[in-house]
Amino acid sequence: MSTATFFTPVQSGITLVEARMRSQADLDAHPDMAAALEQLLQAGGKRVRPTVVLLAGNMLGADRDKLVTLGAAVEMLHTATLVHDDLIDSSLLRRGMPTLNSKWSPAATVLTGDFLFARAASLAAEVNNIELMKKFAETLATIVNGELTQLFAAHGVISRENYYSRIYAKTASLFEMCALSAALIGSQDESIQAALKVYGYEVGMAFQIVDDVLDFSGEQHIVGKPLGSDLLQGLVTLPAIYYAEGHPDDPLVKLLARGHWQDEAKMMQLVASVRRSDAVQLALGEAAAHIERALEALSIFPFSVEREALADLARYILDRRI
Amino acid sequence: MSTATFFTPVQSGITLVEARMRSQADLDAHPDMAAALEQLLQAGGKRVRPTVVLLAGNMLGADRDKLVTLGAAVEMLHTATLVHDDLIDSSLLRRGMPTLNSKWSPAATVLTGDFLFARAASLAAEVNNIELMKKFAETLATIVNGELTQLFAAHGVISRENYYSRIYAKTASLFEMCALSAALIGSQDESIQAALKVYGYEVGMAFQIVDDVLDFSGEQHIVGKPLGSDLLQGLVTLPAIYYAEGHPDDPLVKLLARGHWQDEAKMMQLVASVRRSDAVQLALGEAAAHIERALEALSIFPFSVEREALADLARYILDRRI
Numbered sequence: 018m019s020t021a022t023f024f025t026p027v028q029s030g031i032t033l034v035e036a037r038m039r040s041q042a043d044l045d046a047h048p049d050m051a052a053a054l055e056q057l058l059q060a061g062g063k064r065v066r067p068t069v070v071l072l073a074g075n076m077l078g079a080d081r082d083k084l085v086t087l088g089a090a091v092e093m094l095h096t097a098t099l100v101h102d103d104l105i106d107s108s109l110l111r112r113g114m115p116t117l118n119s120k121w122s123p124a125a126t127v128l129t130g131d132f133l134f135a136r137a138a139s140l141a142a143e144v145n146n147i148e149l150m151k152k153f154a155e156t157l158a159t160i161v162n163g164e165l166t167q168l169f170a171a172h173g174v175i176s177r178e179n180y181y182s183r184i185y186a187k188t189a190s191l192f193e194m195c196a197l198s199a200a201l202i203g204s205q206d207e208s209i210q211a212a213l214k215v216y217g218y219e220v221g222m223a224f225q226i227v228d229d230v231l232d233f234s235g236e237q238h239i240v241g242k243p244l245g246s247d248l249l250q251g252l253v254t255l256p257a258i259y260y261a262e263g264h265p266d267d268p269l270v271k272l273l274a275r276g277h278w279q280d281e282a283k284m285m286q287l288v289a290s291v292r293r294s295d296a297v298q299l300a301l302g303e304a305a306a307h308i309e310r311a312l313e314a315l316s317i318f319p320f321s322v323e324r325e326a327l328a329d330l331a332r333y334i335l336d337r338r339i
Numbered sequence: 340m341s342t343a344t345f346f347t348p349v350q351s352g353i354t355l356v357e358a359r360m361r362s363q364a365d366l367d368a369h370p371d372m373a374a375a376l377e378q379l380l381q382a383g384g385k386r387v388r389p390t391v392v393l394l395a396g397n398m399l400g401a402d403r404d405k406l407v408t409l410g411a412a413v414e415m416l417h418t419a420t421l422v423h424d425d426l427i428d429s430s431l432l433r434r435g436m437p438t439l440n441s442k443w444s445p446a447a448t449v450l451t452g453d454f455l456f457a458r459a460a461s462l463a464a465e466v467n468n469i470e471l472m473k474k475f476a477e478t479l480a481t482i483v484n485g486e487l488t489q490l491f492a493a494h495g496v497i498s499r500e501n502y503y504s505r506i507y508a509k510t511a512s513l514f515e516m517c518a519l520s521a522a523l524i525g526s527q528d529e530s531i532q533a534a535l536k537v538y539g540y541e542v543g544m545a546f547q548i549v550d551d552v553l554d555f556s557g558e559q560h561i562v563g564k565p566l567g568s569d570l571l572q573g574l575v576t577l578p579a580i581y582y583a584e585g586h587p588d589d590p591l592v593k594l595l596a597r598g599h600w601q602d603e604a605k606m607m608q609l610v611a612s613v614r615r616s617d618a619v620q621l622a623l624g625e626a627a628a629h630i631e632r633a634l635e636a637l638s639i640f641p642f643s644v645e646r647e648a649l650a651d652l653a654r655y656i657l658d659r660r661i
Contacts, residue, residue: 124427125487125490125491127427127449128423128427128483128486131452132483132484135476135479135482135483135484139476139479141476142469142472142473142475142476143473146469147467147468150469151461153460153464154457154461154464157460157461158457158460158461161450161453161457162457164450165447165450165454168446
């Protein structure tokens with residue numbers, strides 16, 4: 018399936034979103050910072066989140082300019098969390114070896130993220146919808162709290178409850194916010210808002226599960242990071258959880274349960290065992306169930322190009338390999 | 340002058356603000372984080388900013404609960420910027436010597452600040468006033484952008500323009516936001532909003548000038564940090580600017596202008612010269628002019644306990660020694 022299927026109806030909208038983000042960087046930032054932001058914006062992925070905003074909003078006939086503003090706000094918020102994440106990960110992983118990414122100091126990195134948060138909040142406020150603003154702030158709190166929990170408490174924990182709340186905070190909360198906020202702009206109807214909220218939630222949960230599966234099943238040169246990197250950081254994701262449930266007596270599982278996730282050789286053995294087992298398929302099955310529920314949520318809407326594109330986007334989540 | 344003069348009318352309000360802040364920490368934070376936040380909240384100064392909010396709002400008969408929410412939002416925003424500031428300063432000052440404040444890792448510090456930002460934004464959104472929310476987001480952007488400018492561009496620069504925009508970003512923007520936002524809650528009258536905005540701005544500018552004066556004139560054991568610490572970080576504040584303007588041929592001034600602010604011995608000589616000169620008095624005179632304008636802005640309001648307390652608070656800024 019080509020990504021063009023669902024990006025096509027919003028291509029011009031995404032161009033406007035990117036222009037909007039860029040104008041925020043130029044606004045009043047110091048020149049060094051403006052250049053850094055420009056680079057961050059250019060590097061930024063496939064714009065899946067603004068695509069959800071635009072498709073859902075256009076489906077409801079929402080004000081185009083507000084959707085573009087919201088799209089820029091969510092993408093900037095997403096970028097801000099990535100900037101702080103990178104700083105956090107490098108300081109966790111440093112272990113006596115200085116990170117080579119010396120382009121920015123930690124100070125500049127912290128402030129770059131803060132600046133993006135501030136600009137994201139400004140954009141969200143510009144939409145002029147207080148419910149949306151509340152959801153935006155709540156989502157930011159959820160994301161940060163999730164990162165805090167991950168930092169303090171998630172290492173080596175084999176727990177579905179822990180996992181689901183972590184991926185909600187990390188990924189699904191923002192997708193949920195995208196779809197719900199577009200609905201808040203486009204409709205007063207609470208059943209429409211609820212349906213799109215469900216769509217965003219389910220797509221977001223599936224998105225993160227597939228991401229976590231790729232950490233086990235992906236081709237390293239495509240995923241762009243070493244396989245099993247989550248486990249080596251002590252993050253026990255769904256494939257490992259399925260494997261642990263199915264093989265409670267495997268010495269490697271017992272090792273992980275006792276908190277020995279820092280034993281790299283053993284954990285790489287565990288990765289290989291997970292890959293050989295049915296755990297990856299079981300995890301993908303769970304992602305597929307989320308996508309089914311996302312498609313179900315769309316069924317209340319009459320046919321439209323945008324509804325079909327939202328459905329394609331949901332199905333694409335399952336197929337993606339990067 | 341006793342601080343009680345202007346704190347008295349809002350004492351019960353401040354108690355509510357602190358309870359509101361505390362409830363945000365408890366809300367859904369990880370236990371370690373909740374404990375850290377509790378400590379931050381307990382440590383937090385005199386609550387001058389919420390006091391401005393409550394006095395200005397009560398003067399206008401604004402909704403009490405909204406004022407308490409706004410007061411908690413601004414104090415949390417202030418605390419968030421301090422948390423990130425501390426991280427930034429320590430990484431700048433480290434110079435081969437690890438900071439002893441090892442209680443939190445940089446990662447936890449970044450996220451603690453982010454969590455406070457998120458909670459501050461949530462509280463601001465709860466006030467249910469979109470103009471206020473826009474001002475809140477804009478102020479956050481101003482503060483962060485000021486920090487970025489300071490980090491990248493302010494070192495060793497002897498410039499009034501640079502100085503004024505820096506202290507507006509660092510301090511006056513938030514005071515302005517406090518007073519204006521209280522007016523947005525309490526009144527539709529634009530002249531009332533404008534007057535309180537001026538009051539907040541002028542008080543904030545004076546507040547930072549006095550702070551900067553204390554870095555030269557203060558008693559070290561009261562100020563709690565070494566005298567001249569701004570200059571040693573390359574931050575040229577108003578007393579040094581006045582001195583440089585009055586003594587352009589002083590070799591120490593020429594040294595500073597050529598960017599030699601890292602020469603500690605010479606800079607300490609410069610601090611001594613500034614202290615002996617009239618520069619401190621000239622800078623205080625400028626702060627006094629700001630306070631005059633703050634009092635003038637209050638003159639459109641009829642007499643009330645709150646108006647007098649706002650005036651006392653403004654005058655107190657000039658008298659403070661810590």
